[in-house]
Amino acid sequence: MAFDLKQLIREHQGRELDLLRETMNPRFAKVLSTIGFDPVYVRGQGAHLWDKDGNDYLDMLSGYGVFNVGRNHPKVKDAIRQYLEVDSPNLIKMGTQLLAGVLAERLLKIAPRGLDTVFFCNSGAEAIEGAMKFARAYTGRTRMIFCQHGFHGLSMGALSVNGLDEFRHGFGPLMPWTRIPFGDAKALEAELKRGDVAAFVVEPIQGHGVFIAPDGYLQEAKALCQKHGAVLIADEVQTGFGRTGKMFASEHWGLEPDIMTISKALSGGYCPTGAILFRRPIYEKVFSSLDRCIVHSSTFSQNDLAAVCGLATLAVLEEERIVEHAAETGQYLLEQLQGLVGRYELLKEVRGKGLVIAIEFGPPRSMSLRAGWTMIHKLNQDLFCQAILVPLMMDHKILAQVAAHGMDVIKLIPPLVLTRADCDRFLASFEAVLEAAHKFPGPLWEVGSRIAKNAVLS
Numbered sequence: 001m002a003f004d005l006k007q008l009i010r011e012h013q014g015r016e017l018d019l020l021r022e023t024m025n026p027r028f029a030k031v032l033s034t035i036g037f038d039p040v041y042v043r044g045q046g047a048h049l050w051d052k053d054g055n056d057y058l059d060m061l062s063g064y065g066v067f068n069v070g071r072n073h074p075k076v077k078d079a080i081r082q083y084l085e086v087d088s089p090n091l092i093k094m095g096t097q098l099l100a101g102v103l104a105e106r107l108l109k110i111a112p113r114g115l116d117t118v119f120f121c122n123s124g125a126e127a128i129e130g131a132m133k134f135a136r137a138y139t140g141r142t143r144m145i146f147c148q149h150g151f152h153g154l155s156m157g158a159l160s161v162n163g164l165d166e167f168r169h170g171f172g173p174l175m176p177w178t179r180i181p182f183g184d185a186k187a188l189e190a191e192l193k194r195g196d197v198a199a200f201v202v203e204p205i206q207g208h209g210v211f212i213a214p215d216g217y218l219q220e221a222k223a224l225c226q227k228h229g230a231v232l233i234a235d236e237v238q239t240g241f242g243r244t245g246k247m248f249a250s251e252h253w254g255l256e257p258d259i260m261t262i263s264k265a266l267s268g269g270y271c272p273t274g275a276i277l278f279r280r281p282i283y284e285k286v287f288s289s290l291d292r293c294i295v296h297s298s299t300f301s302q303n304d305l306a307a308v309c310g311l312a313t314l315a316v317l318e319e320e321r322i323v324e325h326a327a328e329t330g331q332y333l334l335e336q337l338q339g340l341v342g343r344y345e346l347l348k349e350v351r352g353k354g355l356v357i358a359i360e361f362g363p364p365r366s367m368s369l370r371a372g373w374t375m376i377h378k379l380n381q382d383l384f385c386q387a388i389l390v391p392l393m394m395d396h397k398i399l400a401q402v403a404a405h406g407m408d409v410i411k412l413i414p415p416l417v418l419t420r421a422d423c424d425r426f427l428a429s430f431e432a433v434l435e436a437a438h439k440f441p442g443p444l445w446e447v448g449s450r451i452a453k454n455a456v457l458s
């Protein structure tokens with residue numbers, strides 16, 4: 001019998017939450033159902049999703065930042081169809097792969113200067129793992145330096161350079177590491193001077209909390225690493241491919257990293273992929289002889305499907321001027337949101353670059369609102385933002401997320417094809433929710449108590 005995907009979907013649609021509960025992650029299922037983030041989605045396109053009743057959702061999360069060219073971009077889809085038609089000689093392993101080679105060549109053309117070699121892998125964490133191995137081999141040292149709030153993935157090596165304790169807890173001991181404040185070149189120098197640092201791992205713009213490198217910091221960090229014999233790894237897994245209004249965020253400050261990690265948006269959101277871009281002298285130390293020529297490898301490295309998706313995604317980014325569009329649209333959204341700050345006392349700051357934007361809330365001045373703020377934070381540090389996100393989803397069909405645990409920050413990372421109309425929909429919806437938040441007691445604050453009662457965030 002022929003495999004019928006449409007029939008399979010028809011038969012099982014509506015079972016999503018039960019399947020999650022029964023076979024994968026019952027606690028996550030409970031969180032989703034409690035906060036109403038469990039519509040039965042049936043289609044995605046661009047910056048939008050649709051549920052079984054035809055409701056249109058605005059996606060301000062883009063699968064944690066993989067849909068830079070938009071969901072199901074027709075040109076990437078078509079490239080995959082073409083690929084399936086050519087019965088490609090994929091994954092020869094003891095042989096060469098044309099499409100991965102062409103993609104490597106294209107990536108090196110757009111990458112920061114000095115990067116001349118590519119290793120393909122399957123995820124952001126895997127790219128970080130490899131980058132840290134390469135730094136160890138190159139320097140002969142072991143210690144890693146990373147920043148508070150830094151996030152580089154959740155495998156053991158990547159976890160060792162994770163700046164968020166909630167992820168680290170319960171999994172130690174980790175690799176030798178030291179955490180320093182983001183933006184503090186003096187703290188970095190003090191660590192580098194000890195002479196045992198293999199690498200400084202840093203996101204040019206931190207995804208968790210959306211903290212932006214101060215001007216001059218990254219270049220100084222690079223010079224310090226160079227001076228003290230360490231490697232600078234720029235993690236562009238989330239910031240790459242136009243997210244911040246440049247192809248890579250390093251470009252904002254002219255940073256030329258020794259190693260750069262990329263992943264997420266590279267395949268247009270279609271398949272797992274990632275890469276490490278690095279300098280030839282590092283290559284020489286890692287793959288140091290003919291018998292060590294595959295000393296670092298991965299079964300699905302250089303696979304054709306990921307390469308096709310990557311090539312098509314790069315073509316779309318260029319042809320549709322998506323990076324420039326992200327810069328312009330991001331600036332519009334940022335300015336409009338910043339304009340709300342003085343008008344709503346719960347709003348503390350809006351910051352961002354391109355289409356990664358943080359909306360930060362803070363303690364209000366007025367007595368009644370302050371009572372609500374204190375109460376909700378006593379219940380749980382993450383509740384306030386959830387109380388904003390729930391009506392955004394339930395009443396306005398907008399999907400977004402908190403920026404990190406324990407911060408009063410909502411993060412926007414929409415597909416970069418977001419239109420002005422999408423921005424205006426978000427702005428009107430957000431302002432309506434913000435208005436409601438400024439009425440205490442009121443329904444929005446009750447949402448917080450309801451979530452707390454269900455104890456889903458404890």
Ligand SMILES: Cc1ncc(COP(=O)(O)O)c(C=O)c1O
Pocket residue numbers: 064123124125126128151152153154203207235236237238239263264
């Ligand atoms: C900056 C950064 N590095 C690494 C990773 C890990 O990527 P993955 O989830 O593909 O392992 C992430 C994921 O969010 C990330 O944001």
